[in-house]
Amino acid sequence: MSLPLCRIQNLSITYPGQTTSALTAIDLDIYAGERVAIIGESGSGKTTLARSLAGLLPDNVKSSGSVEWTMHGGQSAAHPLAGRELAYVFQDPAGSLNPVLKIGEQVAESAHRHLALSYRQALNHARELLERVQLPDPTRLMNAYPHQLSGGQKQRVAIAAAIAAQPSILIADEATSALDSVTQAAIARLLDSLVQQEGMTLIFITHDIALASSLADRIAVLQSGRLVEQGEAERVITTPRDPYTRELIAAHIDLATPPLVLEPLQ
Numbered sequence: 001m002s003l004p005l006c007r008i009q010n011l012s013i014t015y016p017g018q019t020t021s022a023l024t025a026i027d028l029d030i031y032a033g034e035r036v037a038i039i040g041e042s043g044s045g046k047t048t049l050a051r052s053l054a055g056l057l058p059d060n061v062k063s064s065g066s067v068e069w070t071m072h073g074g075q076s077a078a079h080p081l082a083g084r085e086l087a088y089v090f091q092d093p094a095g096s097l098n099p100v101l102k103i104g105e106q107v108a109e110s111a112h113r114h115l116a117l118s119y120r121q122a123l124n125h126a127r128e129l130l131e132r133v134q135l136p137d138p139t140r141l142m143n144a145y146p147h148q149l150s151g152g153q154k155q156r157v158a159i160a161a162a163i164a165a166q167p168s169i170l171i172a173d174e175a176t177s178a179l180d181s182v183t184q185a186a187i188a189r190l191l192d193s194l195v196q197q198e199g200m201t202l203i204f205i206t207h208d209i210a211l212a213s214s215l216a217d218r219i220a221v222l223q224s225g226r227l228v229e230q231g232e233a234e235r236v237i238t239t240p241r242d243p244y245t246r247e248l249i250a251a252h253i254d255l256a257t258p259p260l261v262l263e264p265l266q
């Protein structure tokens with residue numbers, strides 16, 4: 001088996017002033033090219049885990065254990081370069097875009113900064129990226145402002161900006177949760193096709209187990225800061241080992257259509 005791209009060992013994180021830790025003794029390996037979903041209810045530590053992978057936690061958190069990345073075939077690095085090697089798409093598409101900058105400028109900025117492109121080249125690259133994320137009429141959109149776009153369109157722009165610098169790792173933290181379920185599914189499909197085309201590693205955070213099962217190769221389940229289960233997506237969905245995973249699946253069956261096909265629990 002090859003070396004994992006990222007090895008998380010015994011990772012615990014406590015925010016300042018808190019008595020309980022946000023993450024407790026997490027062990028998880030992520031392999032290059034994999035699509036890993038991290039699922040769990042609100043407050044279970046998904047964002048804390050994603051941010052610690054990206055090196056985006058505030059300096060004053062108490063942490064123990066390790067997150068080790070093996071970038072570029074052997075070099076161990078504390079973290080991939082945020083923006084360049086690792087892109088992070090946030091939960092709230094409106095919040096991740098600058099309201100006073102044109103769409104074209106926002107997407108071009110990242111390409112300009114990271115790819116040594118002239119600003120003019122970066123703008124051309126931005127137009128191509130808007131096409132890649134399947135936005136209608138990219139030429140017109142280049143000159144639009146965020147408030148002129150729908151939530152789903154804004155999220156597509158945020159994804160275009162995130163992949164502008166051709167990162168090899170994409171972390172999507174609830175990138176679809178602010179959207180309606182049809183748009184969520186479309187964005188999930190878009191992420192899936194982008195990571196496949198580019199051979200990117202996708203770390204996809206969601207509280208929606210159905211979305212996780214449709215997108216991920218592997219699922220890791222967090223409950224109250226602990227990793228209670230991880231495994232191949234199909235195995236986790238069909239034969240969950242942990243009671244909490246079963247609960248998540250059962251809750252999904254109660255609430256959503258179409259239902260997942262499951263084998264009976266013992």
Ligand SMILES: Nc1ncnc2c1ncn2[C@@H]1O[C@H](COP(=O)(O)OP(=O)(O)OP(=O)(O)O)[C@@H](O)[C@H]1O
Nearest residue numbers: 015016018022041042043044045046047048049207
């Ligand atoms: N900056 C912070 N300061 C103090 N506590 C925090 C901070 N950020 C998160 N926490 C706490 O850490 C725990 C994990 O939070 P986290 O945001 O990682 O959960 P999450 O699974 O991403 O939740 P959600 O689904 O609501 O986004 C929670 O108990 C939360 O209250």
Ligand SMILES: [Mg+2]
Nearest residue numbers: 046047048174
């Ligand atoms: Mg979160």
